Amino acid sequence: MVYMFLKxxxxxxxxxxxxRPEVEGAHHVPDQGAAILASNHLSAADHIFMPIAxxxxxxxxxxxxxxxxxxxxxxxxxxxxxAINQIPMDRSGGRKSAASLxxxxxxxxxxxxxxxxxxxxxxxxxxxxxxxxxxxxxxxxSGAPVIPIAMINTDVVQPLGAPFPAxxxxxxxxVKTIFGEPLDFSEYKGRTGDRVAARExxxxxxxxxxxxxHQEYVDVYAADAxxxxxxxxx
Numbered sequence: 001m002v003y004m005f006l007k008x009x010x011x012x013x014x015x016x017x018x019x020r021p022e023v024e025g026a027h028h029v030p031d032q033g034a035a036i037l038a039s040n041h042l043s044a045a046d047h048i049f050m051p052i053a054x055x056x057x058x059x060x061x062x063x064x065x066x067x068x069x070x071x072x073x074x075x076x077x078x079x080x081x082x083a084i085n086q087i088p089m090d091r092s093g094g095r096k097s098a099a100s101l102x103x104x105x106x107x108x109x110x111x112x113x114x115x116x117x118x119x120x121x122x123x124x125x126x127x128x129x130x131x132x133x134x135x136x137x138x139x140x141x142s143g144a145p146v147i148p149i150a151m152i153n154t155d156v157v158q159p160l161g162a163p164f165p166a167x168x169x170x171x172x173x174x175v176k177t178i179f180g181e182p183l184d185f186s187e188y189k190g191r192t193g194d195r196v197a198a199r200e201x202x203x204x205x206x207x208x209x210x211x212x213x214h215q216e217y218v219d220v221y222a223a224d225a226x227x228x229x230x231x232x233x234x
Contacts, residue, residue, distance in 0.1 A: 003057050003084040012052040018167045019157065023053040025179035028147055031056075034108040035182070036142075038135055038205050039149035040128055040213050041117035045158035045165040045175070046151045050115065053177040059107045060115040061089040061100060101134050108142040118205055119222045124229065126155060128215035129222035131206040136188075136198035143189035145182040146205055150212035152176040178212045 015021065029035065037058060039050060051058050067078045067088045081088075087107070089100045104114050116138070118131035139146060153173045158165035183205065191197045210217050218225065 006084065007051055007057075011048065015048060015052055019049075019165070019170065019175055021049055021053070022174055022176040023179075024176065025181075026053055026177075028179045028181055029054050029056070029113070030145075030182075032111065034111050034142060034144040035113055036108070036135065036138060036144050036146045037113055037115045037149055038118050038146050038209065039115070040151055040209050040215065041119055041122045042126065042151055042155035043122065043158045043160075043165075045154040046117070048165065049154055049175050049177055050149065050151065053179075054113070056113050057085075058113045058115040059104070060086050061104050062086045064088040064090045064100070101137055105138055105141050108138065108144050114138065114144075118202060118209070121222050121226070122160065123155075123215075123222055124160060124226045126215065128206065128210050128213060128217045129225060130219050131202035132221065133195070133198040133202050135205060136201035137192060139185045139201050140188050140190065140192045140194070140197065143186050145184055146208075147182055148180040148205060148208035148212060150176075150178040150180075150209060150214075152178065152213065180208055180212050183208055 029037070037050070037054075039046060047060065047062075062081055066081050066086075069075055069078050087100065087103045104116070107114050116135050118135045119129045120132045120134075123129060135146075138144070153170070153175045154165070156171075156173045157167065157169050157175055159169075185201055188197050188201060206217070
């Protein structure tokens with residue numbers, strides 16, 4: 001209720017007026033039933049521009065840090081994410097990450113849309129990085145179709161470090177959300193624990209995203225690439 005009110009009556013009108021974002025292929029998102037929306041991740045603004053392109057509510061696996069803020073701003077962010085029923089995603093691995101994925105799986109079992117960024121974190125340089133296999137686990141458990149998505153120019157309107165997206169940063173580069181044709185992985189349903197199958201699924205998803213986004217692909221994890229960059233700079 002809170003999510004749809006904010007999206008339909010406040011966020012969407014404001015964003016459309018300020019940015020005039022483009023949307024392509026939104027008809028690929030089903031009107032009802034479960035689906036996984038798998039997108040590249042360029043900017044925090046992805047959380048704004050993707051949902052307004054879809055009529056239904058999207059339940060995101062959101063970074064758990066958003067739910068644990070202790071400052072006034074942090075608490076406000078946490079309250080907002082809880083109000084719109086987003087799911088905290090623990091990225092430390094092990095049981096905590098598995099529990100987060102299970103929560104996402106329950107939303108799919110309820111016939112909802114689940115948004116996920118297969119790279120696991122934002123790209124620090126605009127390139128597309130290797131997908132983690134968490135998305136594949138959700139696919140194998142649910143049998144839900146995957147809608148590949150390309151976010152374009154969100155890193156222009158809100159680059160890393162910027163507190164909010166700003167229309168004056170566009171400079172002729174409009175934000176665009178591209179939805180691709182659904183990917184059917186029903187043949188893999190029930191093969192949870194098969195890491196070879198998980199890698200196949202993850203690779204096919206990231207390839208489909210790359211075909212939409214036309215980003216340069218780097219076959220390493222984004223978090224590892226960022227860590228190596230930080231070590232080199234120190």
